[in-house]
Amino acid sequence: MKTDRQRSFLDPKILARLAQLELNARLPMEGSFGGQHKSPHRGSSVEFAQYREYVPGDDISKLDWRAYARSDRFYIKEFEADTNLRCHLVLDCSGSMAYGDTKAKFDYGRTLAANLAQVAVRQGDAVGVCCFNGQVVEDVPAHTGPRHLGAVYDVLERVHPQGETDAVTVLHDLAERIRRRAMVIVISDFFAEPGPLLDCFQHLIYRKHDVVVFHVLDPREMDFDFSRPVRFRDLESSFSMLTDPSVMRRDYLREFAGWLDELRTGCLRYNVDYRQARTSEAVEDVLSAFLLGRMRRK
Amino acid sequence: MCSPPSSWAGCGESDGRVTFLQPIMLWGLLAAATPVLIHFINRMRHRPVQWGAMLFLARARRSSTKFAKLRRFLILACRVLALAMIAMVLARPLLGGFVGRLFAGPPELVVIVLDRSASMEARAGGGGETLRQRALRELSASKALLDEVRRIVVLDSATGKPVELPAVAQLGDERFWPATDTGATMPALVERALALVAGSAVGRAEIWLVSDLQASNWQPTEQTWRALTERQAGLHQDVVFRLLALTPPEETNASVRVLSSELRCEGRGQVLDLAFEVRSPGLANSELVVSLGLNGRTQNLKLQLAGGQLVVRRSFPLADRAAGWGVIELPADSNPQDNRAFFAWEPPRERLAVVVAEDAAVGQLLGFAAAPIPDDPERRVEIRLAGQLGDLSATSLLVWQGTPPTATDREAVDEFLAAGGHVLFLPGRQGGGELPTGLAWGKSLDAPAEEPWRVANWDHANGPLADTPSGVALSVDRLRLSRACPLLGTAPEILASLADETPFLAAAPVGKGKAWFCPTLPDREWSTLGRGTVLLPLMQRLLEEGGRRLGHVQVHDCGEPLDMSEFVPVGDTPVAPGTNQAGVFRADGSMIVLRRPASEDIPGSLDERTVRDLFGGLPLQLMQERQGSQKAGLQSEFWWVMALCGLLFMVGEGLLTIAPPRGQGEGGR
Numbered sequence: 001m002k003t004d005r006q007r008s009f010l011d012p013k014i015l016a017r018l019a020q021l022e023l024n025a026r027l028p029m030e031g032s033f034g035g036q037h038k039s040p041h042r043g044s045s046v047e048f049a050q051y052r053e054y055v056p057g058d059d060i061s062k063l064d065w066r067a068y069a070r071s072d073r074f075y076i077k078e079f080e081a082d083t084n085l086r087c088h089l090v091l092d093c094s095g096s097m098a099y100g101d102t103k104a105k106f107d108y109g110r111t112l113a114a115n116l117a118q119v120a121v122r123q124g125d126a127v128g129v130c131c132f133n134g135q136v137v138e139d140v141p142a143h144t145g146p147r148h149l150g151a152v153y154d155v156l157e158r159v160h161p162q163g164e165t166d167a168v169t170v171l172h173d174l175a176e177r178i179r180r181r182a183m184v185i186v187i188s189d190f191f192a193e194p195g196p197l198l199d200c201f202q203h204l205i206y207r208k209h210d211v212v213v214f215h216v217l218d219p220r221e222m223d224f225d226f227s228r229p230v231r232f233r234d235l236e237s238s239f240s241m242l243t244d245p246s247v248m249r250r251d252y253l254r255e256f257a258g259w260l261d262e263l264r265t266g267c268l269r270y271n272v273d274y275r276q277a278r279t280s281e282a283v284e285d286v287l288s289a290f291l292l293g294r295m296r297r298k
Numbered sequence: 299m300c301s302p303p304s305s306w307a308g309c310g311e312s313d314g315r316v317t318f319l320q321p322i323m324l325w326g327l328l329a330a331a332t333p334v335l336i337h338f339i340n341r342m343r344h345r346p347v348q349w350g351a352m353l354f355l356a357r358a359r360r361s362s363t364k365f366a367k368l369r370r371f372l373i374l375a376c377r378v379l380a381l382a383m384i385a386m387v388l389a390r391p392l393l394g395g396f397v398g399r400l401f402a403g404p405p406e407l408v409v410i411v412l413d414r415s416a417s418m419e420a421r422a423g424g425g426g427e428t429l430r431q432r433a434l435r436e437l438s439a440s441k442a443l444l445d446e447v448r449r450i451v452v453l454d455s456a457t458g459k460p461v462e463l464p465a466v467a468q469l470g471d472e473r474f475w476p477a478t479d480t481g482a483t484m485p486a487l488v489e490r491a492l493a494l495v496a497g498s499a500v501g502r503a504e505i506w507l508v509s510d511l512q513a514s515n516w517q518p519t520e521q522t523w524r525a526l527t528e529r530q531a532g533l534h535q536d537v538v539f540r541l542l543a544l545t546p547p548e549e550t551n552a553s554v555r556v557l558s559s560e561l562r563c564e565g566r567g568q569v570l571d572l573a574f575e576v577r578s579p580g581l582a583n584s585e586l587v588v589s590l591g592l593n594g595r596t597q598n599l600k601l602q603l604a605g606g607q608l609v610v611r612r613s614f615p616l617a618d619r620a621a622g623w624g625v626i627e628l629p630a631d632s633n634p635q636d637n638r639a640f641f642a643w644e645p646p647r648e649r650l651a652v653v654v655a656e657d658a659a660v661g662q663l664l665g666f667a668a669a670p671i672p673d674d675p676e677r678r679v680e681i682r683l684a685g686q687l688g689d690l691s692a693t694s695l696l697v698w699q700g701t702p703p704t705a706t707d708r709e710a711v712d713e714f715l716a717a718g719g720h721v722l723f724l725p726g727r728q729g730g731g732e733l734p735t736g737l738a739w740g741k742s743l744d745a746p747a748e749e750p751w752r753v754a755n756w757d758h759a760n761g762p763l764a765d766t767p768s769g770v771a772l773s774v775d776r777l778r779l780s781r782a783c784p785l786l787g788t789a790p791e792i793l794a795s796l797a798d799e800t801p802f803l804a805a806a807p808v809g810k811g812k813a814w815f816c817p818t819l820p821d822r823e824w825s826t827l828g829r830g831t832v833l834l835p836l837m838q839r840l841l842e843e844g845g846r847r848l849g850h851v852q853v854h855d856c857g858e859p860l861d862m863s864e865f866v867p868v869g870d871t872p873v874a875p876g877t878n879q880a881g882v883f884r885a886d887g888s889m890i891v892l893r894r895p896a897s898e899d900i901p902g903s904l905d906e907r908t909v910r911d912l913f914g915g916l917p918l919q920l921m922q923e924r925q926g927s928q929k930a931g932l933q934s935e936f937w938w939v940m941a942l943c944g945l946l947f948m949v950g951e952g953l954l955t956i957a958p959p960r961g962q963g964e965g966g967r
Contacts, residue, residue: 096350105350191353221351229344234352241355242344246955247370251358259354 007153009111014284015118021291023119025085025183025210026273051075085125085183086142089113090174091156092188092216094133094165095236100279101220106161108279109187109216114156115287116185121149129155132170133163142182164236167192171200175207183210190215194259198266205270212273212290215263219280224252326385333377369954376951383944387937390501404446405538406500409491410437413509414456414475414878415482416856416898419635420510420546429544430477433508436542438470449498453491455482455515456857456878460494477635479880480857481895482515485522492529495537508542511904514897516912518904523912530916539918546903552578552586552628553636553899557609557767561619561643568616570643573767574626577899579606589627592616594869609767619645621850621889623868623882636899640882642851642889649694649845651679651837654687656700656726663820663828664697664724667837677841690714694845695837699724699819702731702739716809720844722837723815725783734813735806737787744781750825751779753802756794762814762839763794763803763832774832777802779825782817789815803836810847814840850888855895856880865890 051067054060054074067075091113097106113129120127121144128142129152138155140148167188178184184204190197190213204211226245233240245252267274277286349355418430427435437444444450450463456478468474488505495503509515530537557573576586586601592614601608616622621644628637651668655661661681669679682688684703687710690696696714698721703711712734715721723733729742745751753774756763765771774794782800789804796802804815820828827833846852854860856877865883883890910918 099348099350189350191351218350226347229341231344231346232349232352232355233346235348235350236352239352240346241352241359242341243355243359244341244370248355248358252354255354255357256351 007114007157009107009114009156010118010153011111011283014111014115014287017284018115018119018287018291019122021119021288022123022295023085023087023116023125023183023291024294024297026294026297027181027208027210051077085120085123086178086180087116087120087125087127087183087185088142088174088178089117089127089129089152090171090184090186090188091129091131091159092133092165092167092186092190093131093137093159093161093163094167095162095234096165096189096191097216098161098235099221100218103279104161105189105216105218105279108277108283109214110156110159111283112187112214112216112277112287113185114153115283117149117152119287119291121146127152130170130174131155131159132167133161134166136170136173161235165192168196168200171197172203175200175203175209178207178209181208181210183212185212185214187214187216189217189221190263194262194266197263198270201267201272202270205272210273211270213267213275214286214290215274215276217276217278219278222256222278224249224256323385323389326388327382329385330378330381332381333374337374373951373954376947376954380944380947380951383940383947386940387944390937391940404443405502405504406447407449407451407495407498407503408444408447408506409460409494409503410450410452410469410506410508411484411487411491412452412454412475413482413484413507413515414454414478414480415512415515416477416479416635416894417510417512417515417546417633418544419477420551420633428477429510429546430475431472433542433544434470434472434475437506437508438467441466441469444469449500451494453487453494455484455487456480457876458487458490458857460490476878478856478878479635479892479894479898480878481855481897482509482512484509484516485526488526489522489529492526492533492537496529496533502538504538504540506540506542508544510544510546511909512546512898512900513902513904514900516904516909518908518912524914527914527916537916539913539916541909541918543906543909547632550578551632551636551901552576553633554588554626554628554639555896555899556626556639556641556893559624559641559643561616561622561646563619563646564615568619568645570614570616570622570624571611572614572624572641573609573611574639574641575767576601576603576608576610576628577606577901578603579901587629590614591625591627591869593622593624609769611767621645621887623889623891625869625882636894638880640880640891640893642853642882642891644849644851644889646676647845647849648675648692649677649841649848650692651677651695651697651841652687652690652693653679653681653697654684654699654703655681655697656684657819657821660699660724660819660821663833664699664837667820667830667833668695668697668841670834687711690719691717692848693719694848695719695841696721697724697837698722700726702733708734712808715811715813718810718847720811720840721813722840723813724819725817727819729783733815734808735787735789737785737789737804737806737815739817740784740786742781742783745779751782751796751800753777753779753794754797755799756803761791761793761803761805762836762843764839772832772835777826777832779818781819781824785815785817811844851891852888853891853893856892857895860890862890 051064052075054063054076058076062076064075064077067073091109093106097109098104100107117127117129124144126142126144127149129138129140130136131138138159140152140155167186167190171186174184201211201213224245226249229242229244231240231242264274264276266272273290275286275290277283412433414430418433419428421428444466450466450469451460452463452469453460454475463469484507488507491505495505553576555575555577557575558571559573560571562569562571570592576588578586583605584603586603588599588601590597590599599610599612601610621642623640623642625641626639631637651665653661653665653668655664665679665681669677671677684700684707687707690710690713693714696711696719698711702708702723711721715734721734725731725739725742727742729739732738756774758765758771763772763774779796779802785801785804789801789806791805792801792803793805794802800817801815802817806813806815816827818825818827820833822828854877856879858877860877862877862883864885866885868882868884868889877892880892880894883892904912
């Protein structure tokens with residue numbers, strides 16, 4: 001078993017920079033243990049949550065007599081329940097993720113996933129990973145502990161981008177499989193129709209999951225900066241196209257921008273935490289922005 | 299008051315075809331295929347790229363296929379056409395017709411054919427400007443147009459030499475274009491003008507013809523006019539002809555011309571036999587007083603004109619045998635230039651005829667025809683033998699009958715001809731033999747007994763068979779030929795011919811002299827030539843013609859290329875260098891009489907229709923009197939249009955190939 005230092009997708013500098021940051025959920029989670037995340041259920045923590053009118057059968061030790069004195073009615077005090085986070089990392093390993101002008105999107109996404117897993121495990125949360133292309137390639141359930149983190153890393157190291165993408169089916173299936181509230185972090189280029197993808201996100205949201213989307217893109221895919229005629233070969237199929245990029249650039253960029261805008265707008269509408277990650281940006285910058293944002297929101 | 303200025307000939311227009319001044323540059327059109335080649339090479343040089351975002355490429359291709367193909371085609375077309383336009387510009391295209399007129403600019407070369415013949419000195423109203431002066435005024439009025447012309451060349455009829463004008467103002471200066479007594483040969487001048495244009499690398503040229511359209515100058519039957527059309531077709535550029543036709547005044551005009559002036563001895567004194575002709579179509583049946591000057595002494599002669607033409611023969615006693623000169627002057631009329639005729643005389647000189655004949659009888663007859671009067675001091679004949687020609691330096695006429703000369707005789711005859719001598723060749727009885735100038739005698743042929751050959755055509759106006767000065771024709775038509783040796787080859791001049799066009803009298807210039815050929819003999823078995831009615835005047839005239847070179851008085855037409863450097867004018871003849879002015883000039887013991895060419899005295903002008911027919915399909919345009927509208931052009935360079943189109947194509951190509959701004963790629967953020 002490799003040590004963390006031998007993993008290509010782990011950089012000590014990144015880990016060091018993320019050491020003080022926490023991974024927080026926006027929604028109450030349903031964990032197995034006590035943790036730092038809010039639980040949807042009322043618990044025995046010291047943090048007052050709310051008053052509730054007494055109904056026969058409630059624990060009378062929780063009656064608030066002062067409230068009775070003020071209102072001549074019986075109220076029960078409820079307190080917040082803290083639990084741990086269950087984080088599911090969903091990594092796209094289809095053929096399109098192999099593209100990268102300077103760094104492959106998959107490598108970038110894998111680095112993102114690995115560091116997020118590290119942060120989650122460090123704070124006692126459970127982490128699992130699911131790699132997919134046209135189907136689920138690898139699936140590791142969410143567990144806590146460093147040993148489990150190693151297993152996650154093994155999967156990340158084992159997987160290589162190939163095959164066609166079918167994120168929609170996989171995400172819908174995932175939404176059904178993950179029963180308890182969790183944070184679902186999807187890392188992909190999402191090269192598919194935005195409508196069905198947004199349906200998947202909506203499905204996950206409906207299941208009360210905290211959905212985070214890391215949209216990994218290569219700058220060249222966004223700029224389409226080609227000059228001479230090029231034969232583009234699809235990474236996920238045998239399709240190829242010979243074209244003069246200078247002639248098609250305007251239409252390509254228009255299509256790309258329209259698709260991106262639809263996806264982003266849909267994510268905002270469905271309260272999906274959308275994060276765009278260009279492979280030209282430093283991973284730690286992306287993660288720091290994400291984690292800090294979550295910390296401020298808490 | 300002057301007659302209305304300038305009437306202009308009608309128009310003919312060239313078609314709207316495109317021609318090129320430098321057609322070899324059209325090979326540059328091959329370079330226009332370069333963008334297409336590069337396009338295909340580029341497509342073959344594509345690089346493969348593994349790509350993940352095929353979704354958007356496919357969508358982009360679907361939406362851009364239609365317009366992308368059109369845009370690619372337009373870009374390629376712009377590049378090809380831009381290069382093609384550059385090649386066309388370098389080839390210097392010319393466009394005719396209406397479209398060409400749209401792009402017309404001033405011509406680069408204007409050749410002005412200026413008729414400065416004697417007839418151009420006619421003036422209207424007796425005191426108005428001459429046709430020549432009017433022409434110069436009209437040309438000066440075109441200064442606004444001519445200022446834009448790069449080169450102006452004047453082809454003067456008097457000198458026949460092109461003169462390039464350094465300044466347009468020179469056109470209106472009479473000092474450069476004074477009056478002359480010369481003639482004009484318009485066909486030759488127009489041909490020379492075309493040669494000037496052909497030799498200059500210009501895109502557009504014009505030939506301006508300035509003339510009074512005198513028929514004898516324009517020679518409408520001249521074959522040269524037909525050849526002009528072919529010459530024009532051979533030029534890279536079409537030439538625009540503009541005609542300034544100056545209408546001669548309608549006033550009557552009389553001209554005088556000396557026919558002969560001979561000094562003879564009469565008893566102890568000398569008598570000048572003078573013959574001159576006065577032509578005046580408008581002065582029929584009227585009295586005319588002419589002034590006659592002999593060696594500076596003037597006397598008046600009253601003449602009675604009848605029928606518009608009069609030949610006067612008068613004899614004037616002279617005090618001595620010395621050479622002298624004279625002038626005949628008519629009263630002033632519309633053209634003073636033809637009112638004077640100069641002449642000169644010299645003491646009678648001996649005219650020696652040398653006869654070399656195979657047949658003694660024929661030789662004797664020929665000798666008698668050359669010197670019919672025994673002991674005539676002015677005419678002498680010597681009978682010599684072949685091989686014993688001797689000195690011919692003092693010979694006026696050599697008559698050679700028989701086998702043509704060979705060896706030393708041939709050399710002597712050639713030398714005699716080159717020096718200006720005249721030789722009359724008659725065949726031998728057997729015929730055959732090579733003659734000078736590449737001709738030869740054929741074998742003798744006999745005419746049918748019942749139908750001897752007759753002379754059907756001969757030159758009544760010029761040559762030794764011409765009519766007499768009084769207009770009486772020689773009895774050439776009464777000649778009967780029983781036998782003759784046909785002349786083999788093509789003689790340059792045919793002065794008389796039989797009914798089947800076989801030459802009866804032919805001539806060929808050789809050096810300064812001339813060789814004459816007669817295919818029959820003055821022998822009963824051959825012809826009736828021996829009767830003398832034709833032979834005598836023929837021999838005398840040839841003798842006279844051949845003797846001119848030995849005389850001290852030479853008569854030439856104005857405009858002939860002569861070396862006048864040693865000659866000075868005598869009497870009141872105008873002091874003008876060159877041979878453009880008529881007069882009498884003396885040097886040492888010789889005199890030269892420059893006379894106005896006979897063609898200048900022949901009235902009659904061409905009408906517009908005839909001029910237009912002469913030019914056939916060539917573009918002949920009216921020159922506008924209002925100089926501001928001199929924009930008509932039949933073939934114009936329009937390279938600038940090509941250059942502009944090329945520039946537009948390049949700009950269009952640039953606009954089509956401009957890539958969309960990089961900001962469109964940042965839409966993801």
